[in-house]
Each structure stands twice: as structure tokens, then as C-alpha cells.
Amino acid sequence: MGMMMQSAAGVPVDGFSYGLITPIAAYVVACLGSALGLRCTARALSLKRSERAGWLFLGSLAIGTGIFTMHFLAMMGFTARNIEIQYDLLLTFASLGVAVLVVGVGIFLVGYKGRTTAALLSGGVITGLGVAAMHYLGMASMRMPGSIEYDVKIVLLSIGIAVFAATAALWFAMSVRLVSAAIGAALIMGVAVSGMHYTAMEAVAVHVHSGAAQQGGTSAISTLTPILIGPVLLLLFVGLFVSLDPMMERDGKREWGTRPGEGSGEKLEWTPFER
Numbered sequence: 001m002g003m004m005m006q007s008a009a010g011v012p013v014d015g016f017s018y019g020l021i022t023p024i025a026a027y028v029v030a031c032l033g034s035a036l037g038l039r040c041t042a043r044a045l046s047l048k049r050s051e052r053a054g055w056l057f058l059g060s061l062a063i064g065t066g067i068f069t070m071h072f073l074a075m076m077g078f079t080a081r082n083i084e085i086q087y088d089l090l091l092t093f094a095s096l097g098v099a100v101l102v103v104g105v106g107i108f109l110v111g112y113k114g115r116t117t118a119a120l121l122s123g124g125v126i127t128g129l130g131v132a133a134m135h136y137l138g139m140a141s142m143r144m145p146g147s148i149e150y151d152v153k154i155v156l157l158s159i160g161i162a163v164f165a166a167t168a169a170l171w172f173a174m175s176v177r178l179v180s181a182a183i184g185a186a187l188i189m190g191v192a193v194s195g196m197h198y199t200a201m202e203a204v205a206v207h208v209h210s211g212a213a214q215q216g217g218t219s220a221i222s223t224l225t226p227i228l229i230g231p232v233l234l235l236l237f238v239g240l241f242v243s244l245d246p247m248m249e250r251d252g253k254r255e256w257g258t259r260p261g262e263g264s265g266e267k268l269e270w271t272p273f274e275r
Helices: 021-045 053-075 089-113 117-140 152-175 179-201 220-243 246-255
Strands: 146-150 204-208
Touching (some): 021 152, 021 179, 021 220, 053 089, 053 220, 089 152, 152 179
Antiparallel strands (some): 146 204
16 A cells, blocks of 8 residues: 555655544544534525625635645654655645635535536536645645655545545535534545545655755644644634524524524524425
8 A cells, every 4th residue: 555655765654653643633623624614605505695605705714724734634644764754835835725715616606506416516526626636735745855656546536535525515515404414414524535635645655865955844843833723723713603603503493393582582483494
């Protein structure tokens, strides 16, 4: 397998240097980003077309940031024997911009075109390609005295997983209304996004440049700090914003059989969401 194979240059690589710590942390962040993105998209679809843009943007931001943070948390566990891996910050954060931008194109497409087959498929393909682009641009930000080669077949498989995951996410965003169902969808999405990442990493082989000097960049520890402090705080901000939205309370009451306004004197007509 790509993650443990040794090249002619004698460089074994390992994606699980810290055991299950990095995969679990990456999965949690992927689930958080997916849950917030799905919720924001569902909120947008409950509004008039002219009022959807803000929520769709938040959804794009949540999913894109979640994917980005998941990737670099997982990459903290990636090592190549006897090679110091550094990161170019410009390309690192360019991958974040790509993720938010391309995911946003897919979400806005579905948000305004509705749950048609054409919109879901085109939106899923665009969003999935954005996920894959984020991953491989993030990989391009790595700096080491060597080169990375990829198994093309596994790369194509990883892109296919990304497209499938993105299409499923958009379908859930259009179909899921209950909070518990959205959480379940996010858990599934977390598996799909993490699966895409680790499948892509199976395509990796590292070859050392004999006598090559260490290239410029930023150490992994220095890169991890803005990833955790910046994007994670951004996800928490979106989560706080979503949790304060009246739709959360209203949906919770619907899910548990309590009508909105019951016990508070409000006289609101209650009709359940479509499932």
C-alpha cells in the first residue's frame, strides 16, 4: 500500500505516526464542518430565494474549512523516514480558499436550482473536485528534500470518493430537515471525507533527492497552530451562529413532538417538515 511502501530511494512513509489520534481528530472536525454546512444549507432552503445567499455562504465556509482543517490535522501524522517535512504557507492557505470557493459553487448551484437531478449531479461533481483540489494543493504545499509520486489509479479513486461524498452531502442538505437526521448525515459525511483523504494518501510514494538541500518553508508545528486556532475557531463561530438561530429550537420541538410556542403563549401554526 502507498502509505507503507518503500521506493527505490529507500523512503518508507507512514500516515499514522501518532496512532489513532490524528485520524480521530480529523474525523471529528470533518463531521463538525459537514454538520454545520448541511444545517446552513437547510436553513437557506427554508427562506426566499433573495434571502438565501448569506446562509449558503456560511455553509460553504463551514464545509470548506472543515475539509481543510481535517486534511492538515491528518497530515500531522504523516512522516517520511529521515526527512523533515515543512509547509509553504501561501499554498497551504490557498488550498483553503480553493475549498471554500469551489464548495460554494456547488452549494449555491443546488441552493438556487433546487433538488433536480442535473443540479445535484453537477453540484456534486463541482464540489467533489473542489475537495480533491484542496487535498492535492495542500499536498503541493509540502517542502522536503525529495519528490512525491502518485499512483494514478488510486488518485482517480480518491476523486471518485470525493465526488460521491459531495453529491451525498448536497442531497442530504436538500432532503434532511430533522436535527438528528442531519447529525447522522454528518457522521456519514465525515467517514466519506476522511476516507477520501486516506485513500488519496495511499497513492503517495516519496523519493529522496540524493544530497538535496532542505527547501524553505514552515515547520509542521508552526503550520498546525494557525490551522487549529484560525479555522477551528471559525467553525466554532459558525456553530454558535447556527445554534442561536430560531430554526434550531423550532426543529427540536418538531422532532420531539412539541409545537412551537407551546408553554410560552405563542400562537404559531405548526406543520412538520417533509421528510
